Amino acid sequence: MFTAFCEVSQSCSDPAMDLKRVKDYIYWLYYQYLLISCSYVLEPWEQSMFNTVIITVVGMVVYTAYVFIPIHVRLAFEFFSQMFGSQPESTASLMN
Template sequence: MDFKRVKEYFSWLYYQYQIITCCAVMEPWEQSMFNTVLLTILAMVVYTAYVFVPIHIRLAWEFFSKLCGYHSTISS
């Protein structure tokens, strides 16, 4: 793939994002505020998943391993 096709593809994706979120009808300052809030929420979701999902997976593994009679020695 050449650089022009990749650039056109990302341009098309950004256009789809603007159409889906109705950013195309917003003023520039509204678009920047909307994008800032959206990126902040997305960053918080990713961070929370990164921090807490492994803990819950480990706890679920320990629970089900004890339930099935398998005792593992997973160290924290």
């Protein structure tokens, strides 16, 4: 029944085939990474050290962006909002 429906609609696909495509695509991306970084010429222990350094640097960049970019965006927004005329309310009016 399922195969007959899939033959008629042409919109069904085998889940195992989709998983194989995803797996092949991940392997292709990893192969591209090896070619671009030229790490395919390294020995296995050198590749693991290289990958560790790359992962550490990317992790630090992501963490730094997560922590500091929102602060800088808020400060820039406050600076430009003051520059273009919308003055912040005074604290005295908030207390009354």
